[in-house]
Amino acid sequence: MPEGRTGRALIGSLSRVIDQDVLERVLATAVRTGADFAEVYAEDKRSTSVGLDDGRIEQVTSGRDRGAGIRVVKGDTTGFAHTADLTEAGLREAAEAAAAAASQGGGVARTVALTRGPERVVSPVAQYPDEVRKADKVALLLRMDDAARSAGGSIVQVSAGYGDSHKHMLVANTDGVFVTDRQVRTLIRVTAVADGDTGMQTGSQSAGQTMGFELFQQIDVDALARDAARIALTKLNARPAPSGALPVVIKQGSGGVLFHEACGHGLEADLVAKGGSVYRGKQGELVASPLVTLVDDGTMTGEWGAIAYDDEGHAGQYNVLIQDGVLTDYMWDYLRARNEGHGYSGNGRRQSYQHLPMVRMTNTYVLNGTEEPDDIVRATDYGVYVAKLGGGSVNTASGDFVFGMTEAYLIENGEITEPLRESNLIGNGPAVLRDIDLLGNDFAMGNPGTCGKDGQGVPVGDGQPTLRVKSMTIGGTAA
Amino acid sequence: MxxxxxxxxxxxxxxxxxxxxxxxxxxxxxxxxxxxxxxxxxxxxxxxxxxxxxxxxxxxxxxxxxxxxxxxxxxxxxxxxxxxxxxxxxxxxxxxxxxxxxxxxxxxxxxxxxxxxxxxxxxxxxxxxxxxxxxxxxxxxxxxxxxxxxxxxxxxxxxxxxxxxxxxxxxxxxxxxxxxxxxxxxxxxxxxxxxxxxxxxxxxxxxxxxxxxxxxxRLLGATKPASKRVTVVLDPYVTAMFLGIISSTLNGEAVAKGRSLFKDRLGDSVANPLVTLVDDPTNPLAYTATDLDGEGLAARRNVLIDGGVLQGFVHNSYSARRVGTRSTGNAVRGGFKGTPGVGCLALQLQPGTRDQAALVADVDDGVLIQSVQGLHSGVNPISGDFSVGASGLVISGGTVGAPIREFTIASTLQRMLLDVVEIGGDVDWLPMRAAGVSLVIRDITLSGA
Known part of the structure; x- marks a missing residue:
């Protein structure tokens, strides 16, 4: 290996670490006590992260996570155990623990035959992170620090982070599924703090793709940093956001989180099954403005939520959830698909081998409409233009959700005018979907996100064209 | 062994x-x-x-x-x-x-x-x-x-x-x-x-x-209220979440890097004189009571705000060295995957004496806030902007009434500390890094219909 390069021990393919006949024997062990289904999910992940703050590279961190989670399902009970020991003995011990957890009764011997699924490439990688010098990763952050600080004397602080991960995963189950995949993700983020007469303001930007270091041939990190600084500086002159219900125009690629929260979670079959979703029993019904076609798409090459296979070994797919306002389908994992006789949708995901899979989104987005984005603003007398949203959260049972606007402006007489201070927007999912009255033709994907559910985080993407919601409540302080 | x-x-x-x-x-x-x-x-x-x-x-x-x-x-x-x-x-x-x-x-x-x-x-x-x-x-x-x-x-x-x-x-x-x-x-x-x-x-x-x-x-049949300015009574659980945000403004690392809105305020009056805020992981009643911090130093009691006056920040050894002081035993670490940061370990507001019903009885026009949503998206501890989704019960003439939801409450962290009206005596040792207690704050903007 050339001097100064990282990754002393490159990750081996997991299927070379764990033989197929070992997997077959471990799965047979897992269902020996009469279980219906067993699954082995193994991963070997190396990650690098670099943190810059206060003008210094504070630390480079190297991480290694390697292990297997074994799930055993008997009737409606799931047993789960995980181990960092990938030898046959270690896997068998975990299989027995999971089987014992799922079942107390005896059963019959069963053999398991696996058929290796095809290799599937959704997001090709040109430059693996292990093959890039750490110094090159560090240099990106130092450049962003310079770029953000040179945007203006009021920029008083900059922090930035770089992260990459290279994961091999393997899934095998008693239905005969046997697939392997490798996932490479690369992320960069920057936050600038500006200080002025009215206190401090912040601006953040990030970019992340399911690809290698070639990401930085596609994006300009200096521009990203300058943009974060611009947001912070702009907000120094911001006035308090309005308080109350107003029309809201959301810029292309900045409001996908609206759909993620307003309806995405409510279309997850596990929440639907227990009656914890406002969208239960609404298939075939008009649940949104007829302008809206909503898709969850695991196959979107390079996007942050892209997957060749989900974490249950089923291929990532393009799934239409809402077509012209009509609810067409939910998203599914193994358990819900099995229980309801539905096909797999490639939405069974998990944070790591230490977690159980559940229904999760991948890349969730709204398809283009026909309006020119400028016309949408011009058609709005008085309202709020949201150029950047922060995070959000939803109560799927009531449909109530919030999300934060981190860059927003007032619209007056059809023109974008003054910047606004940060605040939350609040709305009810079904109501907001119906209230979308203008949809632009300028579709764009947004920033990379981490979706949290039941304590697990997974990478997701979202996107939408510029659009207008007739009325949403803005949680500011100005009368 | x-x-x-x-x-x-x-x-x-x-x-x-x-x-x-x-x-x-x-x-x-x-x-x-x-x-x-x-x-x-x-x-x-x-x-x-x-x-x-x-x-x-x-x-x-x-x-x-x-x-x-x-x-x-x-x-x-x-x-x-x-x-x-x-x-x-x-x-x-x-x-x-x-x-x-x-x-x-x-x-x-x-x-x-x-x-x-x-x-x-x-x-x-x-x-x-x-x-x-x-x-x-x-x-x-x-x-x-x-x-x-x-x-x-x-x-x-x-x-x-x-x-x-x-x-x-x-x-x-x-x-x-x-x-x-x-x-x-x-x-x-x-x-x-x-x-x-x-x-x-x-x-x-x-x-x-x-x-x-x-x-x-309690929220069945809840309606969306009209926008106005009100006094809020925070349930103990909500207060604990609020204190969690305040704690990041008292973080010594944020202070050292010029990123705390209280960075130049030591010795200043930053809250109503009723407010005394202590971080005390040595109190065994606290859910997060502990003997050691994330660097292996003894956990200890630190007074952060005393009678409304800012007394100190929390530090680990690095942030302390930077500002020329000693670690307060507040290194926090999320496990073996990271290095220690700085944080409060077991925050508590010095309680008052009256129960929640007595606090409510003094409120003419307000809301009892029972839950909040969007703390990670609508609160910026650097600028101090505070805006969260909420639900709760209307308070009218000192009496709790109908449930309301799908509204936000907003102010700034700086204002909220100064606008504290009373602290309840109903301490609840919740499984969080801060203890809960009912808290009355005036002049909050409620945004609804």
Whole structure:
């Protein structure tokens, strides 16, 4: 290996670490006590992260996570155990623990035959992170620090982070599924703090793709940093956001989180099954403005939520959830698909081998409409233009959700005018979907996100064209 | 040899490999968790897992490198040390970089390990989750249970450094929780209840069930209020979340890097004189009571705001060195995958004397805030902007009335501390880094219809 390069021990393919006949024997062990289904999910992940703050590279961190989670399902009970020991003995011990957890009764011997699924490439990688010098990763952050600080004397602080991960995963189950995949993700983020007469303001930007270091041939990190600084500086002159219900125009690629929260979670079959979703029993019904076609798409090459296979070994797919306002389908994992006789949708995901899979989104987005984005603003007398949203959260049972606007402006007489201070927007999912009255033709994907559910985080993407919601409540302080 | 002594040996062995001019810290931990979920009287999932790992920090010439692995396999540990050393090359030289050094502060022992829990039978754990589901369903016919859970975790850890810190210990705890749904026609609302303890004997299942049913049913029929300025009474649970945000403005690292809105305010009046805020992990009543901080120094009591006056910030050894003071024993670390940051460990507002009903009786036009949503998206602890989604009950003429939802409450953190009207006497030691207590704040903007 050339001097100064990282990754002393490159990750081996997991299927070379764990033989197929070992997997077959471990799965047979897992269902020996009469279980219906067993699954082995193994991963070997190396990650690098670099943190810059206060003008210094504070630390480079190297991480290694390697292990297997074994799930055993008997009737409606799931047993789960995980181990960092990938030898046959270690896997068998975990299989027995999971089987014992799922079942107390005896059963019959069963053999398991696996058929290796095809290799599937959704997001090709040109430059693996292990093959890039750490110094090159560090240099990106130092450049962003310079770029953000040179945007203006009021920029008083900059922090930035770089992260990459290279994961091999393997899934095998008693239905005969046997697939392997490798996932490479690369992320960069920057936050600038500006200080002025009215206190401090912040601006953040990030970019992340399911690809290698070639990401930085596609994006300009200096521009990203300058943009974060611009947001912070702009907000120094911001006035308090309005308080109350107003029309809201959301810029292309900045409001996908609206759909993620307003309806995405409510279309997850596990929440639907227990009656914890406002969208239960609404298939075939008009649940949104007829302008809206909503898709969850695991196959979107390079996007942050892209997957060749989900974490249950089923291929990532393009799934239409809402077509012209009509609810067409939910998203599914193994358990819900099995229980309801539905096909797999490639939405069974998990944070790591230490977690159980559940229904999760991948890349969730709204398809283009026909309006020119400028016309949408011009058609709005008085309202709020949201150029950047922060995070959000939803109560799927009531449909109530919030999300934060981190860059927003007032619209007056059809023109974008003054910047606004940060605040939350609040709305009810079904109501907001119906209230979308203008949809632009300028579709764009947004920033990379981490979706949290039941304590697990997974990478997701979202996107939408510029659009207008007739009325949403803005949680500011100005009368 | 106990489990944590074994981990100590591993940490000691790493530290012994330090080269001249190197500072080395090894943090080793192992935890075992059980997680049982019951639905409709059946075990929906049973999760039992042990995980372990090591994080190694190396500092040389003011440069820091770090690496971790989720295994204690010998070969992997050697690789972690080599990676951490390699990473040192890429850090920027920082004159304040360095590990904590023993400071002579006495450790206040805490009862962190419970043998009864360690020996508790699996069947009993399952039964607790089943019982909680049944109790909850029995309270109100409109209530359904989404899931009922029992969880416990046992952690052993050890830390060693070339600067002479050498500590190990273990801790366990358990909780039950239940998620509820309540239906009325087309409308569905949700709730939750929980009970925590060092051992299952400390659980109050009836209270958890009652709270879960109450949280879900109390919002049925709730309407969206009109926008106006009001006085709010925060439920203890909401106050604890609010204090969690305030704590990030008192973080010594944020102060050192010029990122705290209180950075130049030491000795100033920053809150109503009623406000005295203390971080005291040595109080055994606190859920997050602990004897050691994340760098292995003794956890200790720190007064942050006294009678409305800003008295101090919390520090780990790095942030303290930067601003020329001593660590306050507030290094926090999320496990072996990271290096210690700075944070409050067990915050508490000095309580008043009156209960929530008495506080409400003094409010003419206001809202009792029972839950908030969007703290991570609508609050900026650097600018101080505060805007969160909320639900609760209307207060009119000193009496609690109809439920309201789908509105926001907004102000700034700076204003809210000054606008405190009264602090209740109803301290609730919640499973969070801050204790709950009812809190009255005036001049809050409510945004609704």
């Amino acid at each position: 106990s489990g944590s002594e074994q981990l100590q040996e591993i940490a000691d062995r790493i530290v012994a490999q330090a080269r001249p001019g190197e500072q080395v810290e090894a943090f080793v931990s192992r935890d075992h968790e059980t997680d049982i979920r019951v639905y409709e009287g059946q075990v929906e999932h049973f999760f039992s897992a042990q995980s372990e790992g090591i994080g190694i920090r190396v500092i040389r010439d003011g440069r820091t490198g770090f690496a971790y692995a989720g295994t204690l396999d010998q070969a992997a540990i050697a690789e972690v040390l080599a990676e951490a050393r390699d990473n040192v090359e890429f850090g920027t030289r920082d004159e304040w970089a360095g590990l904590a050094e023993p400071d002579g502060v006495e450790v206040v022992e805490q009862p962190l390990w419970n043998e009864e829990l360690a020996a508790y039978a699996t069947d009993h754990k399952i039964q607790l989750a089943k019982d909680l589901e049944q109790l909850t369903l029995g309270i109100d016919p409109r209530v359904r249970v989404d899931d009922s859970n029992y969880s416990d975790v046992a952690v052993e850890l050890a830390v060693a450094t070339t600067t002479g810190i050498r500590r190990n210990g273990r801790e366990n705890g358990c909780y039950v929780s239940v998620s509820t749904l309540a239906d009325d026609g087309d409308e569905t609302q949700t709730g939750f209840g929980f009970s925590v303890g060092r051992s299952p004997q400390e659980f109050d299942l009836a209270k958890a069930a009652r709270e879960a049913a109450d949280r879900a049913t």
